[in-house]
Amino acid sequence: MARFGWNRRTVGAALGLVVAGALAGLAAPALAGDPAAPAGGVARGAAGPIPGSPYAGPVHVESTFSYVDGTARSFVTDLGLVRSVEGGTVVLERPDGETVSVPTDGDTCVVVDGALGSLDDVEPxxxxxxxxxxxxxEVVRAGLLRPREPLCHELVGAVHGDLSTTFADGRTARWTWDRGMITAIDHDGRTISLIRRDATEVTLSYDDRTRVFDEGIGSVEDLGVGDVAVFVSEELADGSLVARRIRCVMPAPGGAG
Incomplete structure (x- = not known):
């Protein structure tokens, strides 16, 4: 699968950027210190999954997001190499050998090499x-993937998401996505509580694999009550949720904690 040129961080950034624009920062900030990464971009190399993120290693993601107005939207995401672009349809070959053909329309948001573009810019x-x-x-992102790409606004107003990922080796995993304001942090019990904009209260556990991103990579100790954050959590075999990626999107006024 090395021919696809996706290294671990590239895949993490890629699906983070596409499935949820707001999730881009969950994987992408780690790229800043990667000596293999091109200036301002994502490193290239052999594909391969890493633990602890739904956007690292999958070739296919099915997700359903709920919004603050009570609506829901379902998305299907595929990652691979462009084989052709013809008649408004993009043909993609995934690293697991599957080929998918996806039509576009006038509302499709296209980002190429980190900038808004058109389907004419997407090349085999x-x-x-x-x-x-x-x-x-809904969104096509092609070429060099950058940590801070234009958002296509598919998740504006989203408060919760359920995601099912399929990896190139056939493994599957389930994840949740939540955005809300932190109401409590219990460092002894290793839990974080938040309230979403739909007034739903959520409590998540965290562990040593949990990573926090803002402008750089931090830890749970850097978070405070009142911070607004996006949480990507892994669903374990017993049904419990463990936060794996946390992105602080709006610090509490005055840095209250």
């Missing part, structure tokens, strides 16, 4: 992630 051989809704591409 480019690495790409296609984020589809109802069988049509």
């Amino acid at each position: 051989g480019m690495r790409a992630v296609i984020h589809a809704e109802g069988g049509t591409a």
